[in-house]
Amino acid sequence: MDDSCRKAWQFIASDAPAAQENGGCRIKSEDTSEVELLDAYSRAVITVVEAVGPAVVGIQVRHQANGGSQAPGGAGSGVIIAPDGYILTNNHVVQGASEITATVQDGSVLEATLVGTDPATDLAVLRANSSSLPYASLGDSAKLQAGQLVIAIGNPFGFQSTVSTGVVSALGRALRSIEGRLIEDIIQHTAPLNPGNSGGPLVDSRGRVVGVNTAIIGMAQGIGFSVPSNTARWVVSQLLTQGRVRRGILGLAAQQIPVSRQLARFFHLENRFGVDVVAVDQQGPAYAAGIRQRDLIVSINGHAVESVDVVHHILAEHPIGQALHLVAIRGQELVEADVVPTEATT
Numbered sequence: 001m002d003d004s005c006r007k008a009w010q011f012i013a014s015d016a017p018a019a020q021e022n023g024g025c026r027i028k029s030e031d032t033s034e035v036e037l038l039d040a041y042s043r044a045v046i047t048v049v050e051a052v053g054p055a056v057v058g059i060q061v062r063h064q065a066n067g068g069s070q071a072p073g074g075a076g077s078g079v080i081i082a083p084d085g086y087i088l089t090n091n092h093v094v095q096g097a098s099e100i101t102a103t104v105q106d107g108s109v110l111e112a113t114l115v116g117t118d119p120a121t122d123l124a125v126l127r128a129n130s131s132s133l134p135y136a137s138l139g140d141s142a143k144l145q146a147g148q149l150v151i152a153i154g155n156p157f158g159f160q161s162t163v164s165t166g167v168v169s170a171l172g173r174a175l176r177s178i179e180g181r182l183i184e185d186i187i188q189h190t191a192p193l194n195p196g197n198s199g200g201p202l203v204d205s206r207g208r209v210v211g212v213n214t215a216i217i218g219m220a221q222g223i224g225f226s227v228p229s230n231t232a233r234w235v236v237s238q239l240l241t242q243g244r245v246r247r248g249i250l251g252l253a254a255q256q257i258p259v260s261r262q263l264a265r266f267f268h269l270e271n272r273f274g275v276d277v278v279a280v281d282q283q284g285p286a287y288a289a290g291i292r293q294r295d296l297i298v299s300i301n302g303h304a305v306e307s308v309d310v311v312h313h314i315l316a317e318h319p320i321g322q323a324l325h326l327v328a329i330r331g332q333e334l335v336e337a338d339v340v341p342t343e344a345t346t
Contacts (some may be wrong), residue, residue: 041149044205048151049163051207054105054134055080056200058155059089059112059126061097077154077200078102078126079209080135081236085110085128088232089199090214091117094124102128105161116239120247121183121227122214124199125239136201139208141187141228144168150189151203152213152224156196164197166190166224174309175215175225187211187226202226248315248341250324251284252277252291256307259298267298267334273306274298274329286326289337295328315341 059076076093080086087102094100100112115125148168153161170188189202193213202211202224211226238245257276264271275297280287291297297305300314301324318324323338 044149045151045163045165048203048205048207049153049161052079052136052153052201052203052209053161053163055136056105056153056155056161057087057110057128058103058196059087059093059199060101060103061094062099063096064098075156075196076198077156077196077213079153079199079201079212080128080133081138081209083131083133083135085112085130085133086115086236086240087112087126087128088201088212088236089124089126090212091119091122091124093199094126095119100126102126103155104133105155116243116245118235118239118245120245121231121235123212123227123232123235125236136203136207136209138229138233139204139206139210141185141210141230144171144187144204144210144228146171149205150187150191150210151205152189152191152193152197152200152226153203154194154197154200154213156194162194162197164191164193166192169223173225183214183227183231185228185231186214187228189224189226191224193224246320247344248318248320249284249344250286250291250311250315250339250341251281252286253279254297254308254311257296259296263329267329269298269304271298271304271306275305275308275311277328285339285342286337289326289339290335291326291328291337291339292330295330295335297326297328299327301325 057078059078061074074093076090078087078089081088094114102110102112110128110130112126112128115127117124146168150166150168152164155161166189168189173186173188175183175186197213200213201209202213204210210229212232213226215225235245254275254277256273259271259274277293277295280291280293299305305311320341320343323340326337326339328335
């Protein structure tokens with residue numbers, strides 16, 4: 001762009017008419033629209049940060065060292081979700097901590113206690129020793145769409161809020177937790193993250209927390225992941241009411257295997273895969289209900305089961321102590337059983 005065009009662009013950008021002639025350079029009305037869109041984008045981000053930023057805290061932890069002394073631990077971020085000091089963060093940020101503090105936006109340092117953790121979703125709830133704190137509201141992550149603007153806010157190492165923006169690039173991703181369990185419906189986004197932002201909120205353009213940033217892929221560029229707010233809401237309710245997240249088990253070990261076309265046609269199944277029972281705990285509920293090794297589970301409560309992760313998902317949402325109706329293939333026959341899940345002890 002030559003100097004005359006650059007001057008004209010600056011003139012347009014400062015609320016000049018939509019199209020100007022200047023030294024043979026014509027600035028089109030679309031250019032003005034782009035500037036207006038950028039201004040609107042900036043205003044949206046600023047508004048969200050001003051609203052949610054005060055609720056984002058820096059988390060610092062210390063660990064018990066040999067001899068009883070306190071050793072510095074890790075650091076991360078968190079978000080206050082209730083005015084009486086409840087903070088949502090990542091489990092890996094506070095795991096094994098003997099002392100936890102939360103630094104709020106004005107620099108105040110609050111002592112915090114651990115309410116509960118859920119390693120299976122990499123989430124934890126803390127409670128800060130304070131009240132009447134600014135807080136953010138959990139939104140409905142089920143309403144997110146690919147391409148939607150999202151804002152990642154963190155408070156790494158106690159600095160004032162750091163902000164990055166991006167879009168939702170994919171929904172329904174799956175990410176393995178530290179303990180190996182699959183975290184489902186993960187939000188993949190392009191808002192750049194750093195390790196100090198772990199546990200900080202992912203926020204939509206209306207200032208609602210739609211996710212908790214949990215991990216980045218170190219070898220990739222600009223790929224971030226967040227645990228959806230709907231998962232976080234369920235985990236928080238479990239931790240506050242039960243002190244732990246209760247998950248049911250069937251008492252069996254299984255693996256995914258293909259279902260042959262002949263078998264699927266014979267039994268009128270839509271499954272491409274099923275869950276092959278590798279082993280059954282003879283003291284567990286599945287064995288008591290008649291499920292045996294080498295049974296091929298194809299549905300639970302009328303839902304097709306094509307992976308072990310689907311079984312985990314069903315168990316996570318199903319009340320412990322209420323029967324699940326399993327359908328399995330055993331040889332050339334269909335076997336049905338009502339299995340009552342029991343609570344996992346680990």
